[in-house]
Amino acid sequence: MSIKKTNSTTHIHWFIHDLRLTDQSFTTHLAGKNYFFGVYILDPRLFKHTSFGFRRMSLMRLQNLRNQLHALQVDLRKLGSDLLVCVGTPSKIIPELCKNYDASLSFQRATFHWEKTEQDKILNAIENVAFEGNENYLLPLESFTWRTNNFPKSFTGFRKKAEKMAKNIDWMYYPKPQELPNTPKSFSEIKKVKTPIHLMSAIPFPVNEQSALDRLNHYFYESKAVSKYKETRNGLLGTNYSSKFSVFIANGSISPRTIMRHLKKYEATHGGNESTYWLWFELLWREYFQHAAACYGAKLFLKNGINGGLVDEGLKVNTLKKWQNGETPDQFVNANMKELVNTGFMSNRGRQNVASFFIHDLKQPWWIGAAWFENQLLDFDAASNYGNWQYIAGVGFNPKGGSHFNTVSQANFYDPNFEYINTWSNY
Ligand SMILES: Cc1cc2nc3c(=O)[nH]c(=O)nc-3n(C[C@H](O)[C@H](O)[C@H](O)COP(=O)(O)OP(=O)(O)OC[C@H]3O[C@@H](n4cnc5c(N)ncnc54)[C@H](O)[C@@H]3O)c2cc1C
Missing domain, CATH: 3.40.50.620 (HUPs)
Structure with missing residues (x-):
């Protein structure tokens, strides 16, 4: 600072x-x-x-x-x-x-x-x-010094550098103040709006600072779900298959440094394992996209992406609408899209599949899919959203080109008993 x-x-x-x-x-x-x-x-x-x-x-x-x-x-x-x-x-x-x-x-x-x-x-x-x-951010502001010619072209390259840097970080954070100076005069009211939380929402809690700290406490210390994160993180139903920290991080109800401080504390008390490491690994993905956004600026939002890849521009309004409403021929995609519209959330597994389907199967422009996510996601974050969409479209940071998922085999593997599909098929 x-x-x-x-x-x-x-x-x-x-x-x-x-x-x-x-x-x-x-x-x-x-x-x-x-x-x-x-x-x-x-x-x-x-x-x-x-x-x-x-x-x-x-x-x-x-x-x-x-x-x-x-x-x-x-x-x-x-x-x-x-x-x-x-x-x-x-x-x-x-x-x-x-x-x-x-x-x-x-x-x-x-x-x-x-x-x-x-x-x-x-x-x-x-x-x-x-x-x-x-x-x-997890890494100090001074580390945001990438130029486009030296920005790591893969997440692994970035992660190795970040992990070296992180060895010297003690994850201290500034405590909440006990009091503050008063206002010079009074201000306009903001009234609380009643946001109905969907019965099946994977985030059945309000999003604010206290709720973020409660969620952290639950995910780490009460349920110890973090110790199984690597095995459960591809889940589709329920609150504890993943941390759900994204909704709190997006508007800053909690800082990633606070999460890291508790992760280290948890590892010291309950022992670290592959799962606790993996949470740090995923937080580094977020960090990677933040650094990429800072480095590439407006290119994060351009059709040809940061790599200047080839893109299909042919938007079909009807196809877009069917995808948005969960009315495509693919029931796994539909279930995910319905979860998104009803709750403002979708798992990472779901996001990868519906984005891939939109781009590679429906042949629709990636940036319009990304814009729909921007409209809907309660955890919308420009760097993570547009970065991930570019990654899947093959115009971003993906060393393999794009990512085309077979949504049918993904559904068979991750939802073998149709539990997820059946949950959302009635909405
Ligand atoms: C097409 C697409 C769009 C996405 N858009 C967003 C977005 O707008 N906002 C957002 O926060 N995440 C986005 N993600 C990343 C990821 O899907 C969510 O962060 C994750 O599903 C949120 O759930 P969680 O907090 O339980 O994650 P966990 O699995 O518990 O992960 C912990 C934290 O790590 C970070 N993280 C995990 N995976 C990723 C990733 N792939 N990229 C960046 N950070 C990650 C998040 O901060 C997350 O809260 C997107 C992914 C895809 C494929």
Whole structure:
């Protein structure tokens, strides 16, 4: 984190993908401040229809986000502060707020090009009063120095470097503060929205900071499910076949560093095994895509991907609709698509299959499938989503070219008794 000296007595933290108070470096820099408040800015473009015929953010995702913001506001209020929610452009709103309140500013550094561009504009506008954290990543911010000519072309290459670097990390995180400076004045209310949780949802819990810590406690210490993660991670039904941390990490209810700190603690107490290692391995996939996004910028979203591969552009609206609604000739794909629409979640196994089916069997443009995932997934993360889609399409980081799954044999192997298919066939 870089900090510049400032005499202002008010501090603002701009919450972006870090809707939490634990593991936030800004909380340790509030000494001497009389006032503090948080701000969150909603981008109005998220609610406009795209040329693909749907919004970038579904109503379910929006309700989930509102609830997360509400929970954060409640937490801030308990500590004497508050959260301001605005709709608009950060590079216009933030400098104005800083000017009006003569405030210093902090935020978590972004990896995506448009977010970075906004942040750079802000840094230029309020040069003397900003600092940025990097508590959304496992590796230090200094390690985000890849250029396209030296970025590891395979995950294995990246993992080896990351594991070497991680030897020196002690996984400390910033504890939740006990109190905060008060707000300079009161702000708008955010009302909690009732988000009905689907009976069969694999994530039957609210998404907020406390719930993230409860889930971690359950997955590690109560159920010890983490010790079987490698054997269960390809599951399709239930909460404990995988960690379900993604919904919390995506908007930052928990930081990956907090998870690592507990993983190490768990290994020290209960013993490490292939499964506990594998959770770190998977978290490194996330890290890999974050670094790739930072390195390749807009290419993450371009049709030809980061490798400039050949793509099929022929969108058929009817085919897209049938895939979205789970009405294709493939019942395993349909079950997964229905789970997604009903709950905002789908297993990793499911995601790989439906994406492969969309691209390689239905011959549809990968970026439109990715956009539908963006609309639907409660754990939507631009780097992980577009990175994985590119990987399967063969325009990204996949050393084997693309990945074409045989969805019938995948269903036979992972759902031999049709339990999963039968669960979702009635919805
Ligand atoms: C086409 C496609 C799109 C995807 N889109 C997203 C997305 O928008 N957001 C997202 O968080 N993940 C995405 N993933 C990755 C993965 O499917 C989810 O992270 C995982 O299913 C979430 O469940 P979990 O937390 O129980 O995962 P676990 O299996 O418990 O894994 C633990 C954590 O490791 C990370 N992780 C695991 N697998 C991957 C992976 N392949 N890529 C990146 N990180 C990974 C996640 O942070 C996850 O929470 C996508 C995968 C595919 C194939």
